[in-house]
Amino acid sequence: MATNKLPSAWGKIFWAMAFLLAGVVLCGPLPALAQSNIGTASVVKNQVQGIRGSATRSLALGGSVFNDDSVKTGDASLAQLLFVDQTTFSIASDSEAVLKNVYHGKQGATQRVLTAVAGAFRYVSGVQNPKNTRINFPFGYLTVRGTIVDLMLWPTRDVIVLDEGAITVVPYGSHVAYDMDRPGTMIVVYKDGHVDGPMVWDDTMKRIVGVIPFPVFGEKIWPVFVNDPQWEDSEQDRVNMTGGSSQSSGGTFCPPPGVIIGGFCSP
Amino acid sequence: MMRLGLIGAVVLLCLGTQCAVAMAASSDGGGTAELARLNAEIIHRPNDTALNLRYGALAERLHLPRLALSAYERILSYDPQNVAALEGVYRVRKAILPPTTQYRVGVGANDETNPTLLPSGHTPEGQFFGYFNVRDERMLGDTQWRTDGDINGIAHGVANTLDYAYAGATTGPVYEMLPGITANPALGAGGSYLDSHLFYGEAIAQTTFEAYPNGAYDALQIRAALRDYDSFFVPDNTGGYVDATGKITLPITIPDLAFTVAPWLRWAAIRGPLGLGATTPLIGVQPGDYTEAGARFDAYYGIHDWVVFNANISGSDRAYREELVTGSTTEEREDTTISPGASIIFPHLFQYQNTLRFNYTYVKDDSNDSTKSYVDNIWTVTASRNF
Structure with missing residues (x-):
């Protein structure tokens, strides 16, 4: 009898395994499996490190990034992380971000949570439901709706520039939601929750690695270096670009005759 | 089953x-x-x-x-x-590219020791100025289009015959000539006001080339303009000028430090109100028949997130045609100007995209005509906002 029952039990196990295998193969990986390797380093320029717990490794081109990894870039360095859903997350020089996939069992969905710790970043949403992404930054968070968004972080403020699509920005200090759907605008979030904007971004700050500017349209005026002070000096430009007086608008910056091109007072 | x-x-x-x-x-x-x-x-x-x-x-x-x-x-x-x-x-x-319209507004004050640029006997004064600029950038069909507009003016505390205002605009497409190099040909017009009268009207044609090699900003603007002065100042009063101005970001990547150099070359044939032009620095391109070459060098140092230091120096040489040195029948006037300056800039003051700036400029003009040489000192404070 026992010998008769044994094949039957193995048979159940066999069918159960086959069932599971079919599910995995046909329906894609289970969320729990997806939590390990969550993306690929599709750009690695100079020093890019992957940090997991206390272990630090140099990230190689094409190398995997994992759930809970921190990715840190050095001076004049750049990383771009590419995900299966074609989302990319670019990390400028001297920057750090933490990557996490959070599985919400109730909704049966995995939320991608990118935490920008310091530096400058660009998020370009792929083809997955963009609502399943949240980007944290020191003084708040944002959710996206088909978006290119740049983040520039300073010790005292976070600057969010919307290049395409729409986002909702929520400062931790106030929990007021700011919907932004006009590309070319920005919002500045401060620690206490107050914001400046949304307003038209004046192009006066950026970080450039190689030929890649942060934000996307951040090349109109000026290359800015490590701490990105706003090299704002452009009030003279339009005056002189139109052939008018250089001195009349604070002309002591521009001894006559003056012409300004692109952001600075020149002679 | x-x-x-x-x-x-x-x-x-x-x-x-x-x-x-x-x-x-x-x-x-x-x-x-x-x-x-x-x-x-x-x-x-x-x-x-x-x-x-x-x-x-x-x-x-x-x-x-x-x-x-x-x-x-x-x-x-x-x-x-x-x-x-x-x-x-x-x-x-x-x-x-999102369609954007950017406005800049600013007000400020000057304290100037020699507003009339006289060799001696000048009267220091205070001045107030203001400006309003707009830049609109958008796609028109498949073409990127840029429009710049400007209104500005200055009121003098003592030399109020130099009260001056200008309004003008340029507009034109932005093309990519080569990968990473754009050209912005533009046409424009403007008019100015001086001493309670229409001063001049001008038509401008210009092309601005811009490039970003390795992220640095380089530009070259070539401009030509026709200018017609109001007959109140002088009778036969039409002229023009052609100039080329460069803007080069020096490839020096020292943290928090940036350098630019801006050379220019100008040929002007503006008979215009020569006397006025020679005694006020207000007119961007001054009247006169001359050829001028110069350059300005700027260094910027970000002391902190909220304060930037700028040091600059500019120098130029202007050779006049048909303007003789006082007392000479053959020697033509030639001026050399050296102008060092420094600024402290406070970006994002109180609110983002607000800027407060303090500036000092020393101007020394050496002319072979001693009656035209002068020294000037200018202190300026400017508050501006972009929105």
Whole structure:
């Protein structure tokens, strides 16, 4: 009898395994499996490190990034992380971000949570439901709706520039939601929750690695270096670009005759 | 039997899901599925240029420029001179370029020791000035279009015959000449006001070339203008000028430090109100028949996030035609001007995109006509806002 029952039990196990295998193969990986390797380093320029717990490794081109990894870039360095859903997350020089996939069992969905710790970043949403992404930054968070968004972080403020699509920005200090759907605008979030904007971004700050500017349209005026002070000096430009007086608008910056091109007072 | 039914149901369900995805993909001729397939390949070979270019081209065809942007930037990260990727980035940026109108408003005050630029006997004074600038940038059809407008004016505390105002605008398309190099030909017009009268009207044609080699900003503007002065000041009063001005960011990457040099060359034939032009620095291109060459050098140091120090020096040489040195019948006037200055700039004061700036400039003009040489000292404070 026992010998008769044994094949039957193995048979159940066999069918159960086959069932599971079919599910995995046909329906894609289970969320729990997806939590390990969550993306690929599709750009690695100079020093890019992957940090997991206390272990630090140099990230190689094409190398995997994992759930809970921190990715840190050095001076004049750049990383771009590419995900299966074609989302990319670019990390400028001297920057750090933490990557996490959070599985919400109730909704049966995995939320991608990118935490920008310091530096400058660009998020370009792929083809997955963009609502399943949240980007944290020191003084708040944002959710996206088909978006290119740049983040520039300073010790005292976070600057969010919307290049395409729409986002909702929520400062931790106030929990007021700011919907932004006009590309070319920005919002500045401060620690206490107050914001400046949304307003038209004046192009006066950026970080450039190689030929890649942060934000996307951040090349109109000026290359800015490590701490990105706003090299704002452009009030003279339009005056002189139109052939008018250089001195009349604070002309002591521009001894006559003056012409300004692109952001600075020149002679 | 039940087991087989269950398995069958699961298989059908999963196949159904795959079919739905496939059907969705087929609505764009399979492009979306192909894009996903290319992305899967890029994950394994991220620096395969041909693969990234195929992905970028397909993403653009599917009206997903943001995905194309990432692909082209991937290529440029390891091959910054790749022409196809540079062209692709420019094309995509143009496609996603948001229409923007940016305003700048500023007010300020000067304290100037020699507003009339006299060799001696000058009277110091205070001045107030203000300006309002607008830049509009948008796509008109397939063409990027830029319009600049400007209104500005200054009121003098003592030398109020020099009270001056200007309004003008230029507009024109922005083209990519070569990957990473744009040209902005523009036409414009403006008019000015001096001492309670119309001063001059002008028509401007200019082209501005801009490039960003390795992120640095370089530009060259070539400009020509015709200017017609009001007969109140002088009778025969039409003239013009042509100039070229460069803006070069020096490739020195010291943290928090930036340098620019801006050379210029100008040929002017503006008979105009010579006396006025020679005694006020207000007119951007001063009246007179002359050829001038000069350069300005700027260094910026970011002391902190909220304060920037600027030091600058400019020098120029102006050789006049048909203006003789006082007392001479043959020697033509020639002026050399040296002008060092320094500024402290407070960006984002109280609110983002507010700027407060303090500036000092020393101007020393050495002319071979001693009656035209002068020294001037100017202290300025300016508050401005961009929005």
